Amino acid sequence: MLPFSFFDAHCDTISCCAKHGWELAESPGHTDLRRGEAFAHYAQVFAVFHDGAQPPPDGMFAECVRQIETFWAQLARSPDRVVQCRTAAEFDQAEKTRRIAALLSVEGAELLECDPKRLDFAAHVGVKLINLTWNRANALSGSNAEERGRGLGEQGRVFVKRAQELDILMDVSHLSDPGFWDLIEITEKPVVASHSDSRALGGHPRNLTDDMFRAIRDSGGFVGLNFYLPFLGLDGSVNAVLAHLEHFLDLGGEKTVGFGGDWDGCDALPAGIRGIQDMGLIYEEMVRRGYGQELIDAIFYNNLKRVIFKG
Numbered sequence: 122m123l124p125f126s127f128f129d130a131h132c133d134t135i136s137c138c139a140k141h142g143w144e145l146a147e148s149p150g151h152t153d154l155r156r157g158e159a160f161a162h163y164a165q166v167f168a169v170f171h172d173g174a175q176p177p178p179d180g181m182f183a184e185c186v187r188q189i190e191t192f193w194a195q196l197a198r199s200p201d202r203v204v205q206c207r208t209a210a211e212f213d214q215a216e217k218t219r220r221i222a223a224l225l226s227v228e229g230a231e232l233l234e235c236d237p238k239r240l241d242f243a244a245h246v247g248v249k250l251i252n253l254t255w256n257r258a259n260a261l262s263g264s265n266a267e268e269r270g271r272g273l274g275e276q277g278r279v280f281v282k283r284a285q286e287l288d289i290l291m292d293v294s295h296l297s298d299p300g301f302w303d304l305i306e307i308t309e310k311p312v313v314a315s316h317s318d319s320r321a322l323g324g325h326p327r328n329l330t331d332d333m334f335r336a337i338r339d340s341g342g343f344v345g346l347n348f349y350l351p352f353l354g355l356d357g358s359v360n361a362v363l364a365h366l367e368h369f370l371d372l373g374g375e376k377t378v379g380f381g382g383d384w385d386g387c388d389a390l391p392a393g394i395r396g397i398q399d400m401g402l403i404y405e406e407m408v409r410r411g412y413g414q415e416l417i418d419a420i421f422y423n424n425l426k427r428v429i430f431k432g
Contacts, residue, residue, distance in 0.1 A: 125404055126422040127157075127397065128164040130250075130315040130345035130381030131226070131294070135167040137385050138195055139188045145195035145203070151384035151396035154202050157221045159398065164212070164222035164426070166250060166315065167192060170386070173231040173257045182239065185232040189225065189246050196223060207247035209430035224429070226292065226315065229255035235276065237283040244287040249429055250313055251284060252292040253277065253300060262300035265326045272299030278307060285310045290429070293317075293337075294327070294347075294381070301333055311342035311428050316381035318347050318365045323354030334369055338377045343428040344369060345381020350389040358392050359402050363410070366420070375416060379424045 132152055137143045147155045157163035169188040171177070177184050196203050203221040206212040215222040225248045233239035233251070243251065253273075254264040261280055263271030273281070281291055281304060290310055293301050294317045304312065314337060320328035329337070329344065337344055346365055347353070355361035369378040382390075384397065393402055400421075407417050 123160050123401055123404075125160065125417065126162040126164075127160045127400055128222075128379070128422045128425045129384070129397070130166050130313070130343065130379065130425055131168055131228075131347075131386070132165060132382065132384035133168055133170050133228075133386035134165075134384060135188055135192045135195070136170045139191040144198075146199055148385075151382070151390075154199055154221060156396060156398045158202065162216050162219070162222075162422070163397075164206070164215070164224070164422070166224045166226050166381075168226045168228040168252075168386070169232060170228040170255065171232060173229060173255065173259065180234070181232050182234050185227065192223070192225065205247055207249075212426070212430055224249050226250035226252070228252045228292075229257070229259070229295075230261050230280065231255075231257065231259045235260040235280065237276075237280045240280070240283050240287055240289065243284075244289060248289055250290050250292045250315060252294060252315070253280070253296050253304070255295050258297075262303070263297035264295055264300075265297060266295075269297050269326065270299060271297060273303035273307075277303070281307060290342075293333075298326075298330075298333075301336075305336045305340070308340060310340075312337045312340045313342050313428065314344045314381075316345050316347040316349075316383045316386075318352045319368045322361075322365055322368055323352050325352050325354070327352055331372055334372050334374065334377070338372070338374055341428065342377065343425050344374070344378050345425070346378065347387075348382040348384075348390050348394060349387035350391065353391065359394065359406055362391055362403060363406055375419060376424055376427075379420050379422075
């Protein structure tokens with residue numbers, strides 16, 4: 122067993138199960154139950170995702186429902202190994218019974234038809250995080266890739282307000298820069314960037330500027346480091362991950378930063394990282410560099426747990 126717990130903020134594995142017939146128990150991708158059980162405790166946010174530029178014939182919301190049903194079906198096949206956690210009490214129970222904690226997110230509000238009324242459904246099924254956009258601009262906002270100069274419109278502001286009333290956190294990974302700052306202006310809850318790196322080190326618009334990171338930090342939020350090589354930049358190694366981590370720590374991110382690997386949502390990882398089974402390389406390098414155990418535990422697990430469950 123690995124000597125640490127791991128709570129990751131973003132993977133696309135359930136979408137792969139739905140679209141490619143993968144099994145969550147043991148998959149060909151970056152994460153599965155078998156590998157997750159090697160940690161002292163493993164918790165994972167599973168994203169529902171579909172590219173809005175290619176909607177299925179019955180629409181994006183129908184696809185959202187299908188993938189959530191896939192998520193439930195996968196969990197039902199291994200009830201002694203994994204459980205969906207909607208509340209802090211359920212998360213604590215998963216820890217006590219040594220079951221993997223599975224959480225739901227929605228990557229792109231177009232999966233909810235950008236409709237604030239659909240948020241009641243999302244809350245009912247246990248969605249904890251929602252990305253306002255994926256790479257496609259939508260009715261709520263521009264994205265990092267399309268209509269990059271457009272922020273939240275009135276519909277976007279209504280959507281955010283209703284989500285926060287339902288205790289669903291807003292995820293700014295993929296959002297346009299104006300959309301980010303519009304959200305910061307109106308948010309009453311912690312803000313999450315589930316899978317984003319530092320723009321100061323990897324100059325990609327998917328990454329966060331230092332001011333963005335500070336704003337998330339000041340909201341009491343969370344930033345999960347993305348392992349996708351084009352976002353990391355630098356030398357494409359484990360050291361690149363640590364460089365982004367240490368940059369955020371230098372910005373006062375001890376209670377803010379963690380991991381959101383973008384597992385099964387990207388095809389180029391740092392050298393030596395094949396999936397979650399290799400997170401020990403990150404852990405060992407942090408120990409070698411003299412990180413204290415309390416800080417390691419915060420980065421690997423406790424920061425995200427606190428933000429989502431207010432622990």
